[in-house]
Amino acid sequence: MAIAAVLGTSVYALSAITACSGGVTTLDAAVAPELAPAVSSVAGTFNGADHRAGGKCVRVTVRAAGPAGVAALLSGQIPAGAGVRRPDVWVPDSTLWLRLLAEPPRTVGGPLARTPLVAAVPRSLAAAAPGTWKDVLDAAEPDERRSRAVRLTLADPSRTGAGLASLLIAREREGDASFAAFARSVRESTAPDVPREFGAAAAARPTPVLAVPEQAVWEHNRKDPAAAVQAVYPRDGTLSLDYPFTIVGDRPGARQFERALRGGEALDRFEAAGFRDPGRRAPAAFARTAGLSAAAPAVLAEPDPALVRRTAQEWARLTLGSRMLSVLDVSGSMARQVPGTRLTRLQAIAQASQEGLALQPDDTELGQWIFSTRLDGDRDWRQTVPMGPLGGRIGSVTRRQRILSALAALRPKPDGATGLYDTVLAAVRYMRRTYRPEMVNTVLVFTDGRDEDPGGPTLDRTVAALRAGREETRPVQIIVIGFGPDVDTAELRRLADATGGSVYTARAPQDILRIFGEATARRLCAPSC
Numbered sequence: 001m002a003i004a005a006v007l008g009t010s011v012y013a014l015s016a017i018t019a020c021s022g023g024v025t026t027l028d029a030a031v032a033p034e035l036a037p038a039v040s041s042v043a044g045t046f047n048g049a050d051h052r053a054g055g056k057c058v059r060v061t062v063r064a065a066g067p068a069g070v071a072a073l074l075s076g077q078i079p080a081g082a083g084v085r086r087p088d089v090w091v092p093d094s095t096l097w098l099r100l101l102a103e104p105p106r107t108v109g110g111p112l113a114r115t116p117l118v119a120a121v122p123r124s125l126a127a128a129a130p131g132t133w134k135d136v137l138d139a140a141e142p143d144e145r146r147s148r149a150v151r152l153t154l155a156d157p158s159r160t161g162a163g164l165a166s167l168l169i170a171r172e173r174e175g176d177a178s179f180a181a182f183a184r185s186v187r188e189s190t191a192p193d194v195p196r197e198f199g200a201a202a203a204a205r206p207t208p209v210l211a212v213p214e215q216a217v218w219e220h221n222r223k224d225p226a227a228a229v230q231a232v233y234p235r236d237g238t239l240s241l242d243y244p245f246t247i248v249g250d251r252p253g254a255r256q257f258e259r260a261l262r263g264g265e266a267l268d269r270f271e272a273a274g275f276r277d278p279g280r281r282a283p284a285a286f287a288r289t290a291g292l293s294a295a296a297p298a299v300l301a302e303p304d305p306a307l308v309r310r311t312a313q314e315w316a317r318l319t320l321g322s323r324m325l326s327v328l329d330v331s332g333s334m335a336r337q338v339p340g341t342r343l344t345r346l347q348a349i350a351q352a353s354q355e356g357l358a359l360q361p362d363d364t365e366l367g368q369w370i371f372s373t374r375l376d377g378d379r380d381w382r383q384t385v386p387m388g389p390l391g392g393r394i395g396s397v398t399r400r401q402r403i404l405s406a407l408a409a410l411r412p413k414p415d416g417a418t419g420l421y422d423t424v425l426a427a428v429r430y431m432r433r434t435y436r437p438e439m440v441n442t443v444l445v446f447t448d449g450r451d452e453d454p455g456g457p458t459l460d461r462t463v464a465a466l467r468a469g470r471e472e473t474r475p476v477q478i479i480v481i482g483f484g485p486d487v488d489t490a491e492l493r494r495l496a497d498a499t500g501g502s503v504y505t506a507r508a509p510q511d512i513l514r515i516f517g518e519a520t521a522r523r524l525c526a527p528s529c
Contacts, residue, residue: 024056041269047060113275114280133170134173149207323441327424333449350410419456451491463495470499478496
């Protein structure tokens with residue numbers, strides 16, 4: 001994936017090279033794609049002049065390169081023999097990428113250009129757009145009790161500085177649980193640019209809002225004035241992309257090219273491309289482009305490197321695909337009524353599971369087992385829905401629809417006891433055997449009691465077996481949700497601890513949905529928490 005981030009987004013822009021007496025030193029400059037055309041134009045003028053270093057002529061080739069790919073190369077995630085060239089000069093879209101590196105290369109002279117992060121909305125809806133980032137996050141926060149006022153889309157935080165800056169703003173304003181919910185809600189709504197759908201979104205509800213660079217709005221409106229996109233500058237301040245000039249190698253001539261990129265021609269080229277100068281002064285063209293403000297926006301404090309690294313790691317963990325085996329207790333005690341409701345314990349769990357299912361994206365892999373005692377011959381569990389993506393089809397319906405139907409059809413086994421230990425052990429072994437390293441692999445157990453199977457393994461034997469098969473590099477965690485007053489929390493905790501998992505107790509149906517959120521937030525520290 002890291003190699004694709006370099007090769008898939010890189011197009012070489014070769015600047016004209018004039019004749020030169022003597023040898024030639026060629027600098028390879030990897031530049032953020034949106035700034036690369038302007039830098040290439042400056043390089044053309046640079047190559048046409050007599051610039052020398054170490055007795056050789058200095059020439060520059062400029063290529064558009066996604067910053068995430070170059071950062072992966074410099075951090076060692078792309079092996080040296082993979083055929084990806086290490087640049088001599090790097091101009092990423094943001095200093096944030098340098099803060100992700102344990103040993104960042106040297107930057108020279110500060111930013112080359114700036115463009116602040118803004119909230120882009122259809123101009124017809126600008127009056128109703130939230131005025132601060134906090135307003136945006138609150139309005140877009142997932143809440144099943146009310147409809148969202150804003151549909152928020154971010155640039156991809158794993159590939160763009162704008163996306164990473166958006167996460168940092170959100171991270172500063174949210175706690176762990178809220179940030180986890182936010183990250184999961186925007187996981188499937190990332191976009192690289194201002195979408196053309198804004199042109200037809202005048203009556204859209206909820207209000208579409210994109211957290212994007214100001215320059216992207218300028219470029220979009222310049223190419224398509226009829227689209228009428230408005231940049232909203234949050235009153236509580238924002239972060240800017242700053243395009244630092246970074247020297248990666250030791251090839252001579254880099255400082256000469258850096259000085260050229262700070263000269264009058266370069267400033268004119270960057271301004272013509274919709275970028276502010278390093279002092280945040282807006283281009284004169286903004287006066288002729290609707291939807292933008294020439295005033296300098298309020299500025300947030302630059303985040304420290306530790307926060308940048310932690311936020312990027314949290315995003316990576318939270319946006320990993322989920323692979324869950326849901327294991328539901330259908331023993332006879334699940335037919336008991338939940339106090340204060342007309343629901344049985346099993347109906348309450350099924351109802352909460354149906355609501356929780358709505359929060360999962362289609363690429364979540366989910367399977368479902370039920371358990372009691374002797375459900376399938378001598379076996380205490382039975383598969384009701386095979387593992388696979390929720391959006392995948394099983395016969396004429398999707399897996400999501402099949403699971404919803406299976407939940408609605410659940411019935412307790414009247415004379416069934418609770419065969420907990422052997423079911424949990426079988427479920428964990430199945431998930432370990434079919435482990436997917438690119439996903440978070442979890443066994444989610446719902447039960448209202450303790451093990452009641454005299455013919456099954458003891459608690460000590462079950463815990464020992466779980467520990468014996470545990471691999472730190474292939475973690476499968478048990479998350480247990482105990483429902484009702486008969487739950488033996490100490491017993492369940494021993495099972496969960498054997499896999500680095502967790503136990504939650506619920507007294508009312510609404511507690512289960514809260515637990516889903518807490519379990520998602522726990523991914524921020526897994527597997528060490």
